[in-house]
Amino acid sequence: MRALLIFALALLPTYQVVAADAAAPVTIGTKGYVWNKLTPERAEVLRKTADAARGQEAFRGCRGCHKQDAFGRVDGTYPRLTGQHASVIVKQLTDIRAGLRLNPKMEPFISTDAVSVDEIADIAAYLSTLTTIKENGKGPGDQVRVGETLYTQKGCIKCHGSRGEGNGDKLYPALAAQHYSYLLREMEMIRTMARGNSHPDMVVALRDLSPAEMEALADYLARLPDRRQAK
Amino acid sequence: MTQYGRTVAESMQHRRPDHQIMSRLLPLLALVATLSVPLAVKAEEVPNTLCTGCHNEDGNSTAPEFPKLAGLDSAYITKQITDFKKYKRVSEIMGPMAAQIPDADVPKLAAYFSKQKRTTGTVGVVTDARLASLGQQIYDDGIVNSAVPACAGCHGEKGEGTDLFPRLAGQHTVYILTQLNNFKNIVRNNDAKKVMRAIASRMTDQEMKAAAEYITSIKGE
Numbered sequence: 001m002r003a004l005l006i007f008a009l010a011l012l013p014t015y016q017v018v019a020a021d022a023a024a025p026v027t028i029g030t031k032g033y034v035w036n037k038l039t040p041e042r043a044e045v046l047r048k049t050a051d052a053a054r055g056q057e058a059f060r061g062c063r064g065c066h067k068q069d070a071f072g073r074v075d076g077t078y079p080r081l082t083g084q085h086a087s088v089i090v091k092q093l094t095d096i097r098a099g100l101r102l103n104p105k106m107e108p109f110i111s112t113d114a115v116s117v118d119e120i121a122d123i124a125a126y127l128s129t130l131t132t133i134k135e136n137g138k139g140p141g142d143q144v145r146v147g148e149t150l151y152t153q154k155g156c157i158k159c160h161g162s163r164g165e166g167n168g169d170k171l172y173p174a175l176a177a178q179h180y181s182y183l184l185r186e187m188e189m190i191r192t193m194a195r196g197n198s199h200p201d202m203v204v205a206l207r208d209l210s211p212a213e214m215e216a217l218a219d220y221l222a223r224l225p226d227r228r229q230a231k
Numbered sequence: 232m233t234q235y236g237r238t239v240a241e242s243m244q245h246r247r248p249d250h251q252i253m254s255r256l257l258p259l260l261a262l263v264a265t266l267s268v269p270l271a272v273k274a275e276e277v278p279n280t281l282c283t284g285c286h287n288e289d290g291n292s293t294a295p296e297f298p299k300l301a302g303l304d305s306a307y308i309t310k311q312i313t314d315f316k317k318y319k320r321v322s323e324i325m326g327p328m329a330a331q332i333p334d335a336d337v338p339k340l341a342a343y344f345s346k347q348k349r350t351t352g353t354v355g356v357v358t359d360a361r362l363a364s365l366g367q368q369i370y371d372d373g374i375v376n377s378a379v380p381a382c383a384g385c386h387g388e389k390g391e392g393t394d395l396f397p398r399l400a401g402q403h404t405v406y407i408l409t410q411l412n413n414f415k416n417i418v419r420n421n422d423a424k425k426v427m428r429a430i431a432s433r434m435t436d437q438e439m440k441a442a443a444e445y446i447t448s449i450k451g452e
Binding site for chain 1: 373375378380381382383384385393395396423424425426428429430
């Protein structure tokens with residue numbers, strides 16, 4: 001009995017440290033924030049052998065919002081997932097679970113109760129197999145040139161690429177042909193640091209844009225061809 | 232939401248009292264009953280007749296409080312009976328009932344009811360068409376403002392369900408509503424992934440009623 005008590009006491013400080021870590025995720029704006037920090041769970045996902053067939057089954061729970069073909073909604077309520085880099089999908093899913101990306105709408109459906117670590121790997125693999133290309137949501141279309149200029153001027157092009165194709169190895173998302181309203185909403189959340197897990201340079205790049213410039217940029221990106229078509 | 236409220240209030244005014252509907256339907260019901268006798272599944276085929284008092288021989292209960300079992304996936308039926316036995320799904324009626332089902336009968340019952348053909352609608356109740364059409368929007372497309380996913384995502388576009396997600400097509404409105412409320416109030420908490428609790432907690436009473444009305448009317452495959 002005494003041995004058990006000593007054992008329990010020995011565990012106590014460790015437990016408290018873990019609990020404190022879990023309670024306060026280091027999001028953007030917090031001291032020590034690293035935008036692409038490899039969380040323990042993401043590391044675990046990356047070690048898994050992914051299976052697209054199992055991913056298709058697991059994706060069933062996502063279809064209520066992201067739809068059968070993972071194309072989301074053209075009104076931008078839910079993003080399209082097809083055409084995104086698998087590494088980015090994994091980062092976003094694990095970041096939401098770690099409380100780094102703040103997304104209360106999605107949280108119950110990607111919680112550890114709902115989706116296992118294996119399933120995250122499988123879902124990302126499944127999404128990479130989808131080839132459907134459809135008409136995405138676009139903006140008014142009259143400021144696309146302004147958007148194009150801003151894309152270069154603000155340095156977006158350096159990371160997201162000349163065709164908005166992103167870079168999977170560096171965890172930079174593909175932006176081309178994403179739904180306009182989704183892009184606009186996320187840009188707004190990024191610059192106010194409400195998205196939680198963004199690259200700090202993104203906040204700087206977007207900070208001083210006017211609403212009209214934000215719209216122009218989002219429309220330009222929405223009108224770029226899907227990265228799988230552009231090659 | 233207020234738009235939904237008006238729809239409900241208006242539609243309620245057009246609703247006949249139940250007894251009036253019943254008196255009009257009785258002759259028809261009698262005819263249906265007579266016609267369907269030779270077609271009915273023979274009682275001896277049911278692995279355990281304990282169930283048939285409420286759920287009927289063909290698994291299409293006529294009492295709207297009792298769910299239709301016909302066409303549910305056998306794995307889903309097995310899970311529910313097992314959960315009732317262990318009081319992981321708590322029901323004053325089904326708890327004691329499930330306790331009387333021998334373990335060996337559970338897979339047989341599950342297989343039997345999964346093979347029965349699901350009917351549509353609730354006898355004696357006319358589907359509220361306007362509410363059902365709102366329900367169809369929710370079923371097919373979800374509710375954008377409150378981030379309610381489309382039912383179709385998991386339960387199938389025709390409500391056919393899978394081993395994890397129950398068949399909904401044709402299920403009684405009353406039963407669906409009770410379950411949605413049970414999930415919302417966490418009276419029912421045996422949804423392994425907590426997903427239905429999350430979804431129901433985002434739905435208003437009117438939205439739940441609309442979805443339930445539509446579900447009853449789905450013909451399935």
